[in-house]
Amino acid sequence: MSKPATRPETIAAIATAPGRGGIGIVRVAGPEARRIALTITGKTPAARTATLASFRDATGEAIDSGIVVFFPAPASFTGDDIIELQGHGGPVVLDMLLDRTLALGARMARPGEFSERAYLNGKIDLAQAEAIADLIDSASREAARSASRSMHGAFSERVDALVEELTHLRIFVEACIDFPEEEIDLLRDSDTQARIASLLSSIAETVSVARTGQLLRDGIHVLLAGKPNAGKSSLLNALAGSNIAIVSSTAGTTRDLVRERILIDGMAVHITDTAGLRESPDDIEREGIRRALKEAETTDLLILVMDSCSPEAPEDVLTDHFLGLQAPLPQICVVLNKCDLSGIPAGERDASGMSCVAVSALTSEGMDSLRKIISRMAGFTPVEGGNFSARRRHLDALSRARTALLDAQANLLSRAGAELMAEDLRLAQQSLGDITGKLSPDELLGKIFASFCIGK
Ligand SMILES: Nc1nc2c(ncn2[C@@H]2O[C@H](COP(=O)(O)OP(=O)(O)OP(=O)(O)O)[C@@H](O)[C@H]2O)c(=O)[nH]1
Ligand SMILES: [Mg+2]
Structure with a gap:
């Protein structure tokens, strides 16, 4: 990706969604845009005014009539x-209209190129550009609201405030290096420690909001696994509020992975129901079990469904079936199902080291507690009015900034010297800069804008 040349190219694209609709828009941006409008409409359009016009082809025949702005x-x-x-x-x-603009000197825009130009021309920063794409793609009202807040700069303002605080600290530390004769003892200056601690706590707070924003954008993947007949498919149906998966008292009913998306407080939860885990002589059932275990390697949360009437312990199911996984086990929540039969009280329970909740997929008792545990384990904390959208890329950048600040803190305490600290602080600032793109390398920008759709 190159910075804008002295005379940028004129780009064009259909900006409205593909298919048929009442209105369709062709957008043209660049120095030739005005001339192209004049040629097609025969009028020099007034600024920011809707002008009725005929759109004509090269022979002067009308392609369409509409509004030019x-x-x-x-x-x-x-x-x-x-x-x-x-x-x-x-x-x-x-x-036909797009072809006409191309014949008159525009070039077809790449996906995301309009937003990329807005960023390169300093109209918006990178986090805001990403929020435009997230607003368009949002899966729930909450996700749309938080993307809109990021688009208006809520996330960028927070990051800019962190960068500013960090810059002040860097100036001070760099001064200590440049003027050693001043003998400023960084360590004795307890303010330095306090400032690093305050930055770390601001980053932690930002991470928590950003994590919720990222979950609103991407959702989480939840896998229902357990023995045959434990009630996995019934639980999927209860969570989805619809009869998606076949339920029967025959053990080994489900074989294929059954996927459904639900919303919890606006967060998309992608649930997968799986074949019951057991030794089986049946090839098809064994394939279903293999697929279930494979899925466990990539899921965010594993819900281990147990029949609370059975004496079997969740730990035994884990040892019997999950020890051979290629990846480390994901977070686990144990669901003790069929509490209507076993008589154990519905709701969250104490279990050594594992989250545990008793429910009945049949009567829906305990299902609200299960939904709360899913959001809590995902790290989802709805902040009324204060949320903003974020991406995994942003969380990674915040985490790199945190690590660099922790290094700075350690170097300060061990009196390792101002040079090392200065380097840590520089890295922290660079990581934060990656979020808003104020210091981002070109290949990162290329990757981000390539995922946008055309005309945006
Ligand atoms: N009483 C009661 N019965 C339940 C409950 N949940 C499931 N069942 C019954 O248990 C049986 C098995 O339910 P499924 O949902 O098919 O179980 P599964 O874990 O998907 O079973 P497989 O697909 O064979 O692995 C069915 O007869 C359900 O009606 C519950 O909470 N209470
Ligand atoms: Mg099933």
Whole structure:
């Protein structure tokens, strides 16, 4: 990806969703946009005004009629001259209109290129550009609200505040290196320690909100596993509120993976129901069990479903079936199902080291507690009004900044010297800069914008 040249190319794309609709928009951005609008419509469009016009082809015949809007630079989304040709939303007519703009000198925009230009022209930062894509892709109202907050800069403001605090600290530490004769004893200056501690706690707070924002965007994967007839499929149906999986008293009913997405407080929970775990002579059932265990290697949360009437211990099921996994075991929640039959009280229970809840998939007792445990184990803490969307990339960057600050703290305490501390603080700042893209390397930017859709 290159920085904008002195005269950037003019790019064009259909900005509305593919398919048929009342209105379809072709968007053109760049120095040729105004000339292209004039050629197609025969009018010089007034700035930010809806102008009725005929859109004509090279022979002068009308392709469509609609509205042309002109957003002159720099007060436009990308910061370039932009025109929007708003016609009728048919795929053929929009293709003809797009072809006309290309014939007049525009080039087809790459996915995400409009947002990339907005970023490169300093109209938005990287976290805001990503939030635009997240707003469009959001799976729930809560996810849309938090993406909208990030798009308006809520996340970036937090990161910028952290960077500012860090910059002050860096200036002080660098000064100690540049002027050793001043003999500022960093260690005796208890303020340095306090400032690192305060930065660490601000990062922890940001991580917690960002984690919730990332969960609203990506959701989590939950696997239902356990012995045949424990009630896994019944639990899937109870969580989904619909009869998705076949339930029967015949042990070994489920073979294929059955997937369903539910929402808990706006967070998408991707649930997979699996074949019951047992030794089986049946090839098809064994394949189902193999698939179940394979899935356990990549899931975020494993719900071990137990029949609470059976004397078997959850630990034994884990030892019998999960010891051979290639990956470390995910987080585990034990669900003691059929509490209506066993008579144990529904709800969360104490269990040594493992989260545990008694439920009845049949009567729905205890299901609310199960939903709460799923959100808690995912790290989801809804913050009314204060949430913002985030991505795993952002959480990784925050975690790298935290590690670098912890190194700085250790180097301070061991009197390792100002040079080492300065390097730690520089790394911390660089990691935070990756979030907003103020210091991001080009290949990172390329990766981010390539995942956008065309016309955005
Ligand atoms: N009383 C009672 N019965 C239940 C409950 N949950 C499941 N069952 C019954 O237990 C039997 C097995 O339920 P399934 O949901 O098919 O169990 P499964 O774990 O998916 O079984 P497989 O697919 O064979 O591994 C069915 O007869 C269900 O009606 C419950 O909470 N209470
Ligand atoms: Mg089943």
